Amino acid sequence: SYDLTQPPAVSVSPGQTARITCSGDALPKQFSFWYQQKPGQAPVLIIYKDRKRPSGIPERFSGSSSGTTVTLTISGVQAEDEADYYCQSADSSRTYVTFGGGTKLTVL
């Protein structure tokens, strides 16, 4: 198996920038993906291949990568962005898929 580490919680005020990190040993070699999950709903893909945005995802969501850490950045946070966020990747052999533990974003 393989572990991805996220902070359990991040809090920001509306209009500020939220940054959620995800760390894992294989991240320099494997793509990362990010999901948003609101209560009672299925997860939604918001970032793929480290930094690409699916159609329909607002531009305020962006992804970046540096070594063993990837970062989801939400610029100009809105109240509707309050949700759980999960990173996902694969191990170096592309056998196991792993999710990070999730980060609860609170908009103050």
Place this chain on the structure above:
Amino acid sequence: EVQLVESGGRVVRPGGSLRLSCAASGFTFYDYGMNWVRQAPGKGLEWVSGINWSGGTTAYADSVKGRFTISRDNGETSLYLQMNSLTVEDTALYYCARSGGDSSAYYNEFDYWGQGTLVTVSS
């Protein structure tokens, strides 16, 4: 429109078995890898198992290896999860998810998800 509809979840006793199904529509099913992901009540997402486009490559989380079996029927555009020797720790909402990307593997981004089917293991 891509649709993934899970079914088969119910209450089952510890040690029991269950087969989950995921009916896919709106895309060319055999072009994509597929996965099962679960979420225990109040907990995070846990990848359970993945299968490539042909069914020739499968993988499992350590927590279910040897107990669960993933399979697919490309003719019926359906994904399955056979779950044996269930324990209370298997209680969760089970999601079916399509793996996108430019290959037919299971480990790419999960671009479409179903709404899940609830499995409760309880005596």
